[in-house]
Amino acid sequence: MLTRLAWLGLEVEFLAPARRFYEETLELSVANRPLARHVNDARSDDERAVTLDAGGTELILRRPTGLPRGGLHTHFACSIPVAEYDDWWDALEDEHDLQEHTFGDARSLYLYDPDGNCVELGQGDVRGPGIDGVFEVVLEVASLEDAEDRYGRLGFETVDRGSDRRRVRMNGPVALELWEPQLGLADARGGVHVDLGFETDDLDAVEAALEQWVCSLERSNSRLIARDPDGHHLTVLED
Secondary structure, eight states: OEEEEEEEEEEOSOHHHHHHIIIIISOOEEOSSOGGGGTOGGGGOTTTEEEEEETTEEEEEEOSSSSSOOBBSOEEEEEEEGGGHHHHHHHHTTTSOOEEEEETTEEEEEEEOTTSOEEEEEEESOOOSSOOOEEEEEEEOSOHHHHHHHHHTTTOEEEEEOTTSSEEEEESSSEEEEEOSOOOGGGOOOBBSOEEEEEESOHHHHHHHHTTTOSEEEEETTEEEEEOTTSOEEEEEEO
16 A cells, blocks of 8 residues: 655754754765655755655655644664674764664664654665665554554554553554654654655555544645644655
8 A cells, every 4th residue: 555655754943953964974965856845845945944865765854834844753763784884883983872772683773863863773684875765763652552553554564562562563665663652762752743755556545544544634636645643744645
């Protein structure tokens, strides 16, 4: 149903330091022709927003000057080639308080951006160089059971549950971690009013799934714009 995570929006207080962090520290480049600009032209104002290319997923840094806002204190994970991990650690450790966690044979490092978003760089089967896609986003939800049911209707499949039963991991075009309010690894929190953009090969099916549970839903040409009960903003485009 959903085929790809097209973008992730983050709210920033000041655009310049946020842009420096992602361009210089994480070595992301400004997207040449951002897909997100076709959804809301206000996002393309260089004084209010900038769109970066995170290995095929757009990362939108946006000041809170209108709706949708980007996500607050969002924890998200980016893939890096296995062989680059030690180089990234060496490059970042002097300026950042890094933490490391291991998942099977894969290592991940965690650091924070200037606005309190927790960025994970995790070893993955990607070519690189550098960051090559966003593979996980964490959403804060009021009711885990309800949120799991809602995202299941969009084709996400539950693959893991936290030992405290207050979080689940769902696989889809991106891994979604649904957390009731809590602190996770590296004291990360689930994102509030996160802005997610997806592509689909069946917009009618997505619309039918969304209209069962979203708080608002608009369709214009080849896109859907919705707001879920936890305040997260979902846009779906035909691929």
